Every structure is written in C-alpha cells, then in structure tokens.
Amino acid sequence: MKVSVLRSLLKSLAVVLTLAVPLVLAVPSADARIGGGFSSGSRGARSFTPPPSTSTAPNAARPFDRTMTDRAAPGFGTGMGGGFFGRPGLFGGLMAGFLGAGLLGMLFGGGLFGGLGGFASLIGLVLQIGVIVLIVRLVLSYWQRRNAAYAGASPYVGAAPAGGLGSGGGGGFGFGRSGPAPLQVTPGDYDEFERVLGEIQAAWSNEDVGALTRLATPEMLDYFTRDMTANQRRGVVNKVSQVKLLQGDLAEAWREGTVDYATVAMRFSLVDRTLDRVGGQLVEGSATPQEVTEIWTFRRDAGGPWRLSAIQQA
Numbered sequence: 001m002k003v004s005v006l007r008s009l010l011k012s013l014a015v016v017l018t019l020a021v022p023l024v025l026a027v028p029s030a031d032a033r034i035g036g037g038f039s040s041g042s043r044g045a046r047s048f049t050p051p052p053s054t055s056t057a058p059n060a061a062r063p064f065d066r067t068m069t070d071r072a073a074p075g076f077g078t079g080m081g082g083g084f085f086g087r088p089g090l091f092g093g094l095m096a097g098f099l100g101a102g103l104l105g106m107l108f109g110g111g112l113f114g115g116l117g118g119f120a121s122l123i124g125l126v127l128q129i130g131v132i133v134l135i136v137r138l139v140l141s142y143w144q145r146r147n148a149a150y151a152g153a154s155p156y157v158g159a160a161p162a163g164g165l166g167s168g169g170g171g172g173f174g175f176g177r178s179g180p181a182p183l184q185v186t187p188g189d190y191d192e193f194e195r196v197l198g199e200i201q202a203a204w205s206n207e208d209v210g211a212l213t214r215l216a217t218p219e220m221l222d223y224f225t226r227d228m229t230a231n232q233r234r235g236v237v238n239k240v241s242q243v244k245l246l247q248g249d250l251a252e253a254w255r256e257g258t259v260d261y262a263t264v265a266m267r268f269s270l271v272d273r274t275l276d277r278v279g280g281q282l283v284e285g286s287a288t289p290q291e292v293t294e295i296w297t298f299r300r301d302a303g304g305p306w307r308l309s310a311i312q313q314a
Contacts, residue, residue, distance in 0.1 A: 041310025057265035
C-alpha cells in the first residue's frame with residue numbers, strides 16, 4: 001500500500017516537472033514591435049558577453065535568441081543560443097533522456113527500470129526519486145550560475161562625453177557611469193542613435209525594406225524581413241507610432257579593427273498596434289502608449305554611419 005501511494009505521488013511530481021521545466025526554460029513570447037520581443041543580432045566579439053548594466057537597464061540583458069555569430073569559433077565555445085537542454089554532448093543527451101524516458105516512463109508505469117519486479121522494482125523507484133532530485137538540483141544550479149555570471153559582468157567601460165545630452169531621467173541620453181573609454185562616443189553619435197531609433201520604427205511600420213537596409217546590418221535586416229513575411233502570411237501589419245526616447249545611457253563602446261560598436265540602453269514609449277491588412281481592424285495591441293526598455297547595439301564600419309546591429313531585451 002505504501003509503495004502504491006508513493007508511486008502516485010511520484011507520478012504527480014512527474015507531471016508537474018514535465019509541465020514546469022519547459023515553461024522555465026522557454027523563451028518568453030514575442031511582442032509585435034520590431035524585433036518581435038526577441039534578443040537578436042550580433043555584438044562582434046562580445047556577442048556572448050553580457051553588456052554592463054546601466055541606470056536605464058539595471059537588469060541583465062537577455063542572451064541572444066537569434067544570432068548568426070558562431071559560438072563554435074575560437075573564444076565562443078560551442079553551440080548556438082545556449083540553454084540547459086540545448087547543450088551538445090553527453091550532458092545534454094543524458095538530461096533529455098532522463099526527462100523523456102524517466103519522467104514519461106513513470107507516467108505510463110514503466111519507470112526508468114521497467115520490467116523489473118518485487119524488491120528490484122522498489123530499488124528502481126528509489127533511484128527514480130534520486131534522478132528527479134538530481135535533475136531539479138542541476139536545473140537550479142545552472143540558473144544560479146547563469147544569473148551570477150550575468151550579474152557579475154565586467155564594469156562599465158564606456159564613458160559618455162562631457163556636454164549637454166540631458167541627465168537621463170528627463171529624457172534623452174544620460175551620462176551613465178564613468179570609466180575608461182576605448183571608443184569615444186560624441187554628442188553627434190548620441191543624436192544619431194536617437195534618430196535611428198525613430199527611423200527604424202517608422203521603416204518597420206511602413207514595411208520599407210529599402211530604409212531598413214540603410215539603417216540595419218544585413219543580419220538584422222534578415223530577421224526583420226522574416227518577421228514581416230510572417231505578418232503577411234497572417235494577414236496583418238504591425239504599426240508603431242509616437243516613438244519617444246525617455247531615457248538612455250551608454251553601456252559600452254569599443255573598436256574591433258576598423259569596426260566600431262556602441263551598446264546603448266534605451267527606454268522609450270510607443271504605440272504598438274497590429275492591424276488587419278485588408279480592413280484595418282485592430283488585431284493586437286492598443287492606441288495607449290506603452291514603455292519599453294531595450295538594449296540596442298550599433299555598428300559603424302570604417303567611419304560610415306551607425307547601423308543597428310543587435311536588439312536585446314532587458
């Protein structure tokens with residue numbers, strides 16, 4: 001009787017874990033605005049290093065959900081996108097196997113050691129409990145290490161220029177924290193960042209691929225065109241309007257050869273609506289402005305204009 005009750009409890013726990021683990025590890029649902037609420041793009045050699053936090057975005061930036069940067073290249077480790085169960089090799093295979101064969105096997109009465117009976121079955125039951133506890137501890141340990149790594153990111157390395165760009169809290173770009181500046185960002189650069197923010201939102205709303213080609217890197221253009229194609233298949237169009245920068249500051253700026261990068265945290269308001277392409281009826285969103293905080297990385301090649309290279313969710 002006790003064994004039967006214990007089995008029932010374990011089956012209930014297996015159901016909870018089977019449902020909860022994918023929810024914990026899943027990427028948050030996408031929004032309609034440009035970038036779809038994903039973290040997308042590349043930050044050069046720092047693509048897999050979290051940008052420093054700022055007063056505008058004090059929380060850690062979400063790692064890239066979509067990127068063309070190869071983690072298998074020297075210095076980037078292996079795989080793309082990370083994730084506990086996306087890890088290659090023996091570890092990832094064991095974890096997937098335990099969840100698939102162990103938990104689901106328990107649900108159907110077989111367990112990890114199906115086919116054994118009597119005392120051997122009781123031993124298998126104890127081992128299954130141990131496996132579940134181990135999986136939970138490994139998941140928690142992984143997330144703790146991941147959060148600690150992001151919370152302990154390198155200190156601020158970009159310095160905003162001395163001169164009138166506002167105080168951060170009253171609109172426009174603030175000064176952030178002082179520190180060494182491998183790449184000097186000027187007031188003109190900040191003006192360009194704000195201009196690109198507005199123009200790229202307008203180009204997205206108008207589905208103007210030509211303007212997006214000028215304002216974004218080829219990688220980001222590829223993501224944007226994919227998202228627009230998905231909207232077209234759904235018969236909708238996303239319209240973003242009344243974009244206003246409320247606060248922004250520099251996270252870091254650096255140079256790689258002839259390429260400059262600047263990562264900027266921006267909090268802005270906008271009206272985000274998804275409309276039916278034929279009748280214009282509201283499908284998603286509203287006419288009420290909402291506030292969004294995102295971390296944008298801009299890239300400048302050989303002294304050319306700044307173009308959007310990445311969007312990360314804060």
